[in-house]
Amino acid sequence: EVQLVESGGVVIQPGGSLRLSCAASGFTFDDYPMHWVRQAPGKGLEWVSLISGDGISTFYADSVKGRFTISRDNSKNSLYLQMNSLRTEDTGFYYCAKDGERVGAFRYFDSWGQGTLVTVSS
Amino acid sequence: SYELTQPASVSVSPGQTASITCSGDKLGKKYTFWYQQKPGQSPVLVIYQDNNRPSGIPERFSGSNSGNTATLTISGTQAMDEADYYCQAWDRSSVVFGGGTKLTVL
Numbered sequence: 736e737v738q739l740v741e742s743g744g745v746v747i748q749p750g751g752s753l754r755l756s757c758a759a760s761g762f763t764f765d766d767y768p769m770h771w772v773r774q775a776p777g778k779g780l781e782w783v784s785l786i787s788g789d790g791i792s793t794f795y796a797d798s799v800k801g802r803f804t805i806s807r808d809n810s811k812n813s814l815y816l817q818m819n820s821l822r823t824e825d826t827g828f829y830y831c832a833k834d835g836e837r838v839g840a841f842r843y844f845d846s847w848g849q850g851t852l853v854t855v856s857s
Numbered sequence: 858s859y860e861l862t863q864p865a866s867v868s869v870s871p872g873q874t875a876s877i878t879c880s881g882d883k884l885g886k887k888y889t890f891w892y893q894q895k896p897g898q899s900p901v902l903v904i905y906q907d908n909n910r911p912s913g914i915p916e917r918f919s920g921s922n923s924g925n926t927a928t929l930t931i932s933g934t935q936a937m938d939e940a941d942y943y944c945q946a947w948d949r950s951s952v953v954f955g956g957g958t959k960l961t962v963l
Contacts, residue, residue, distance in 0.1 A: 770952070
């Protein structure tokens, strides 16, 4: 059974930095691209970032480009999101999500973690 | 950037068929995916690649995609299907979500 467990969410002031982690189990971690998806309270889903299985290729939403960095440690079956220059609009639940395909011309999410709450507030 | 448009809300009576649409430019040329999210829970994939159900998803969930519109259909809707539903596509190295549709079963 696939399990994704996020951690690292806290209350933090604007301009601060934070690193989220996601511990994965139940599948061959380095076979799959992984994502971060966020959801502001009471709002819809927003894709944040994607990293390839080997960690070489990364992609970001325009809203976080240049501020957030996605990474992974395949030896630890772990995914990370380094968040810098945080803004109040970055507040929300951050979900770690496993891609449904090892390779392919499209991306989607077949498993999600329970989410970790990041609150950016002064 | 690519956009997907969903109705904010859809209502359906128990046992009837609910249809939730997702519109985007030439969406039929891309694969569409659908997620269900109940209050306080993480999203769950209910349809992938337009019309495929993951293991464990009831047969009453189906999907289609043609032209500019993808549709999630729930046949014989049950009270447990009340949730938010999101469509999703992949465009130019970005994941795109629709704004979400609140399905009310009443």
